[in-house]
Amino acid sequence: MPEYKLYYFAFRGLAEVSRQVFALAGVEYENVGLTKEEWVEFKKKTPFGRIPVLEVDGKLIAQSLTIARYIASQHGLAGKTPLEAAWADSIADEWRDFHGNFKKYWYLKIGVRQGDIEGTRVEYGIPARDKFFPLIVKQLKETGTGFLVGDSVTWVDVLIANTVDEVEENEPGLLQDYPEASFVVQHKQRVHAIPALKKWIETRPQ
Amino acid sequence: MPEYKLVYFAFRGLGEVPRQLFSLAGVKFENVRIEDADWDAGKRPETPFGQMPVLFVDGKPIPQSFAINRYIANQYGFAGKTPFEAALVDAFADQFKVDFNTEFKKYWYVKQGDEPGDVEEMKAKHGIPARDSFFPLVVKQLKKSGSGFIVGDAVTWVDVLVANATDYITVLEKDLLNDYPEILAHKEKIHSLPGLKEWLKIRE
Numbered sequence: 001m002p003e004y005k006l007y008y009f010a011f012r013g014l015a016e017v018s019r020q021v022f023a024l025a026g027v028e029y030e031n032v033g034l035t036k037e038e039w040v041e042f043k044k045k046t047p048f049g050r051i052p053v054l055e056v057d058g059k060l061i062a063q064s065l066t067i068a069r070y071i072a073s074q075h076g077l078a079g080k081t082p083l084e085a086a087w088a089d090s091i092a093d094e095w096r097d098f099h100g101n102f103k104k105y106w107y108l109k110i111g112v113r114q115g116d117i118e119g120t121r122v123e124y125g126i127p128a129r130d131k132f133f134p135l136i137v138k139q140l141k142e143t144g145t146g147f148l149v150g151d152s153v154t155w156v157d158v159l160i161a162n163t164v165d166e167v168e169e170n171e172p173g174l175l176q177d178y179p180e181a182s183f184v185v186q187h188k189q190r191v192h193a194i195p196a197l198k199k200w201i202e203t204r205p206q
Numbered sequence: 207m208p209e210y211k212l213v214y215f216a217f218r219g220l221g222e223v224p225r226q227l228f229s230l231a232g233v234k235f236e237n238v239r240i241e242d243a244d245w246d247a248g249k250r251p252e253t254p255f256g257q258m259p260v261l262f263v264d265g266k267p268i269p270q271s272f273a274i275n276r277y278i279a280n281q282y283g284f285a286g287k288t289p290f291e292a293a294l295v296d297a298f299a300d301q302f303k304v305d306f307n308t309e310f311k312k313y314w315y316v317k318q319g320d321e322p323g324d325v326e327e328m329k330a331k332h333g334i335p336a337r338d339s340f341f342p343l344v345v346k347q348l349k350k351s352g353s354g355f356i357v358g359d360a361v362t363w364v365d366v367l368v369a370n371a372t373d374y375i376t377v378l379e380k381d382l383l384n385d386y387p388e389i390l391a392h393k394e395k396i397h398s399l400p401g402l403k404e405w406l407k408i409r410e
Contacts, residue, residue, distance in 0.1 A: 048301050048343055061293045063300035070293040082280055083266060089273035094255055100308065135255055 023200035025075035072155035229405035
């Protein structure tokens, strides 16, 4: 088993999905939470000047979704066939398109950046939500398994459920307000009830 | 051999890299090109997310260009030789799409005339900074791999992705990458690979 070290800040952010995939896989890793000062030093060692970064037996991988996909594919959480793996990738990429727009509102809402919260909610938040989550509903109906790809949990279930979790925490109701939203809410509850993940969520640092 | 159908617009855009990967692999595919006018008029093929490209594999759809690229690459040996190499390929591809292209396209769409704006201002504000944060990373990695390819010692889909960008950038703005001779050389190398070389001569 390789030695894994996940480097990020001490909050959830872009590392949470990878932490959850590790938890689901039951794989041990060192969960490094850098302070701002430590980050300034560590930055020079990173491939692209950003975190999270995953160290695997001393070698570094950058980019949050790549890290999540890598851990998942090493531990059977990336779909059971190449086609399923590709589907998981498609959904993750679609999420990324969603997030690129949604965060223009969301980062203001959660206080990461300053700006016009109401204006960006209307211009970016709502349209991004309304474009993306119906696709998730559609996909859940298509698989009919309770999971987004195939018949078992994959890293992209973790990704979507994590976003739903974060939004529910900071703006409850935002993800209830479109057709068949219950599919998405139930999906998150189902994923977060998986024992290994449930345990992480209960015991993770706040 | 599965039956492949790639559905995209009639221009290069996000369809070009999958087309190039098939050519590199020497694999036949149906290259379906939808005219802008038809798409705009609502004559659209069935797609999972309402967008293109979509790759149909024996009739089963895969949307999202990077998922398609990675799928073709995995099937035909262009995704790195180990899981770690595959992750490195993914990381560079993500860096290109998320960190470089999100910024760069703010300039490039204006340069191409697709969006209104002040070309010089956008170049200074978005084009140059994006270029100068991304291409040095590729140069550094090329030096590290020492093979002429970005990851490992053989071509991967991220070589095709980056070389394609180098291509469309230098076609419209010849001197923009002059400070990056390694990048220009990389593109020459990738675009002379058998299979790809022939595609480049016949493509629209």
